[in-house]
Each structure stands twice: as structure tokens, then as C-alpha cells.
Amino acid sequence: MREVAILAVNKKNLFIRTLSGFILGPVVVFSVFTFPTTIGLVTTIVLLTAMEYFEMTLDNIDHKIKIFLSLMAAFTSAVYGFTLRTYYAGLIFFDPITIYVMSIVIVALISLFILKDNIKYKNVITSYTYALMAISLFLSYFYHIILNYGFTTGLLALTSVWVYDIGAYFVGLNIGKHKLAPVYSPKKSIEGFIGGIIFTYVYIIIFEYIREIFDLNMIDPLRAIIFAIAIGIVDTVGDLTESALKRTYNLKDSGEILPGHGGMYDRIDGVLYLAPTFYFLMKILRV
Structure with a gap:
């Protein structure tokens, strides 16, 4: 039964x-049938997924900070998408992956002044770096697939x-x-x-x-x-x-x-x- x-x-x-x-x-x-809408789709998914991830991993962090981190992860993905298209067109010559490196630097700098707590700072940077790589960057490989194939x-x-x-x-x-x-x-x-x-x-x-x-x-x-x-x-x-x-x-x-x-x-x-x-x-x- x-x-x-x-x-x-x-x-x-x-x-x-x-x-x-x-x-x-x-x-x-x-x-996924136009590149701008693909960027919009990926950015939206990154935003929602990152918000869920930070809600799980940063329980003791202020909700406004988690929203900021989610927006940064999504914004980084969007900028990466448009920059990547420009890169493939031969209009820029720096590696677009630099955008992700700069995103970590910016979040680390802002968090340093806002949190003023070693343990919280470490947790935020660790969590954000993982989310940026395993969520934002990984999902952004759809840009590479579409632009190449x-x-x-x-x-x-x-x-x-x-x-x-x-x-x-x-x-x-x-x-x-x-x-x-x-x-x-x-x-x-x-x-x-x-x-x-x-x-x-x-x-x-x-x-x-x-x-x-x-x-x-x-x-x-x-x-x-x-x-x-x-x-x-x-x-x-x-x-x-x-x-x-x-x-x-x-x-x-x-x-x-x-x-x-x-x-x-x-x-x-x-x-x-x-x-x-x-x-x-x-x-x-x-x-």
C-alpha cells in the first residue's frame, strides 16, 4: 500500500x-535564437540561481549583500557575453575572461569595507568565487557554443x-x-x-x-x-x-x-x- x-x-x-x-x-x-535574448536568458538564470545559492551558503550575511552578490554575478555574465561577441568580431584584443577576474577583485574590495569581519569576509569571497565560476562562467559557455557553432x-x-x-x-x-x-x-x-x-x-x-x-x-x-x-x-x-x-x-x-x-x-x-x-x-x- x-x-x-x-x-x-x-x-x-x-x-x-x-x-x-x-x-x-x-x-x-x-x-536562444538571437544573441541579445540569449544573454538576457543566461543573465536571468544566473541571477536567480545565484540568489538561491547565496541563500544556502551565506545564512549569517545580510540579505542586501546577498542581493548585491547575485546582481554582480549576473551583471558579469551579461558584460562577458557582449564583450565576447566583440572579441570574436576582432574589435577588442584583451581576453574577455579578464572580466571575471575583475569582478572578483571588485567584490573583494567592496566586501572588505562593508563587512569588517574576517570570517564573514572569507565566507563571502569563497562563496562568490564559486558562484562566479560554477554558475556564471559555466553557464556563459552557451555564448561560446552559439558564437562558434x-x-x-x-x-x-x-x-x-x-x-x-x-x-x-x-x-x-x-x-x-x-x-x-x-x-x-x-x-x-x-x-x-x-x-x-x-x-x-x-x-x-x-x-x-x-x-x-x-x-x-x-x-x-x-x-x-x-x-x-x-x-x-x-x-x-x-x-x-x-x-x-x-x-x-x-x-x-x-x-x-x-x-x-x-x-x-x-x-x-x-x-x-x-x-x-x-x-x-x-x-x-x-x-
């Missing part, structure tokens, strides 16, 4: 997740993570029996992991078949295997990393902004690790 009740709850959660995905999905998809490739990178999540959740819910990482995420199963990879591979093949009609295809079936496996691995690593972080602070979700998904960080934890991985795979495999 208890197992039937749990299954019913899980299926209800799946329905809510799917419904919210159908509502939010088109907004995200259409946002086009908007449809950026769309593939983004949606392939969704497909993996849906496939892994569906397979794990129905036939998952062997735990993948019970310490960090008891609900994840090896069957779900493999099922998600298979779903992702099929999706990439279909996506590339459609792109071939418009002479836009880039990833052949053999390389698609590598991409599908990589997506499965990095998405799982991202999810387990966030799960470990939430367990450290005794939280179930990072927030409540997305019905059925929890917070923004819960939704994009895999995307954060996928964006740079996808870009470097495109480079390494000479796609």
Missing part, C-alpha cells in the same frame, strides 16, 4: 514537472539535457532498482542513468536528421554516442554535486520558483556542467 502511494505521488510530480516544462520550455527555446547547436546543447533528465526520470521511475549514488541522491538508479543516455542519443540523431534537411547537421551518429554518454555523466555529476550541497545545509530544494522542479538551481544543475563540456567536446572532436 505504501509503495502504491509513493508511486502515485511520483507520477503526480512527473505530471507537474512535465506541465511546467511545457509552459517554460518554449520561452527558453525561443530565447550557431543557435541550433546551442538549442541542441540545452534541450539534450532536458531529454536526458526526462528519460532518466521516466526509466528510473518505472524500472529503476539499482541505486546509483544512494548517499547523495537515493532516488537515482543505474537503470535511469542508462535509459537517459539512450533517450539522449536517439534525440541527438533525430535533431541532426532535421538539421540535415537545412544543411546544418554537425554531429554524426558515432560522435552522437560520445555526446550522449558525456551528457549523462556531467548532468549526473552536476545533480549529485547540488544534492550534496543541499544536504550540507539540510535542504530538500534550492528554492520554490519552478513548480515540480524546486528552485532554479535544481533545474539547471546539470546544465551548468554541460555547457563547457559540450563546447570543449565540439572542439576536441573537431565537429
Whole structure:
């Protein structure tokens, strides 16, 4: 009886997740078809994710400071995006990554005068540096993907993570029996992991078949295997990393902004690790 009740709850959660995905999905998809809207999308996601992250990690810090840190992380991502486009056009000659270095310096300087407390200062700088790298910079690799390989490739990178999540959740819910990482995420199963990879591979093949009609295809079936496996691995690593972080602070979700998904960080934890991985795979495999 208890197992039937749990299954019913899980299926209800799946329905809510799917419904919210159908509502939010088109907004995200259409946002990646122009570079300015892509910057707007990434900046918004960075802002919301950073706010959730700082709420988790900086419990004893004034809320206004956490808002400032979140705005700085988002602003840095936006400036990086526009600067990167200018850099690829050959109009500037300094490395755009310098913007991230300067962001840390600015926050460190301001925090030094505002906090006036060694422990709080250390916590703020440590937390901000992590958020700037693992959230803002990692997600900003979508700029590199789009500027180098086009908007449809950026769309593939983004949606392939969704497909993996849906496939892994569906397979794990129905036939998952062997735990993948019970310490960090008891609900994840090896069957779900493999099922998600298979779903992702099929999706990439279909996506590339459609792109071939418009002479836009880039990833052949053999390389698609590598991409599908990589997506499965990095998405799982991202999810387990966030799960470990939430367990450290005794939280179930990072927030409540997305019905059925929890917070923004819960939704994009895999995307954060996928964006740079996808870009470097495109480079390494000479796609």
C-alpha cells in the first residue's frame, strides 16, 4: 500500500514537472535564437540561481549583500557575453575572461569595507568565487557554443539535457532498482542513468536528421554516442554535486520558483556542467 502511494505521488510530480516544462520550455527555446535574448536568458538564470545559492551558503550575511552578490554575478555574465561577441568580431584584443577576474577583485574590495569581519569576509569571497565560476562562467559557455557553432547547436546543447533528465526520470521511475549514488541522491538508479543516455542519443540523431534537411547537421551518429554518454555523466555529476550541497545545509530544494522542479538551481544543475563540456567536446572532436 505504501509503495502504491509513493508511486502515485511520483507520477503526480512527473505530471507537474512535465506541465511546467511545457509552459517554460518554449520561452527558453525561443530565447536562444538571437544573441541579445540569449544573454538576457543566461543573465536571468544566473541571477536567480545565484540568489538561491547565496541563500544556502551565506545564512549569517545580510540579505542586501546577498542581493548585491547575485546582481554582480549576473551583471558579469551579461558584460562577458557582449564583450565576447566583440572579441570574436576582432574589435577588442584583451581576453574577455579578464572580466571575471575583475569582478572578483571588485567584490573583494567592496566586501572588505562593508563587512569588517574576517570570517564573514572569507565566507563571502569563497562563496562568490564559486558562484562566479560554477554558475556564471559555466553557464556563459552557451555564448561560446552559439558564437562558434550557431543557435541550433546551442538549442541542441540545452534541450539534450532536458531529454536526458526526462528519460532518466521516466526509466528510473518505472524500472529503476539499482541505486546509483544512494548517499547523495537515493532516488537515482543505474537503470535511469542508462535509459537517459539512450533517450539522449536517439534525440541527438533525430535533431541532426532535421538539421540535415537545412544543411546544418554537425554531429554524426558515432560522435552522437560520445555526446550522449558525456551528457549523462556531467548532468549526473552536476545533480549529485547540488544534492550534496543541499544536504550540507539540510535542504530538500534550492528554492520554490519552478513548480515540480524546486528552485532554479535544481533545474539547471546539470546544465551548468554541460555547457563547457559540450563546447570543449565540439572542439576536441573537431565537429
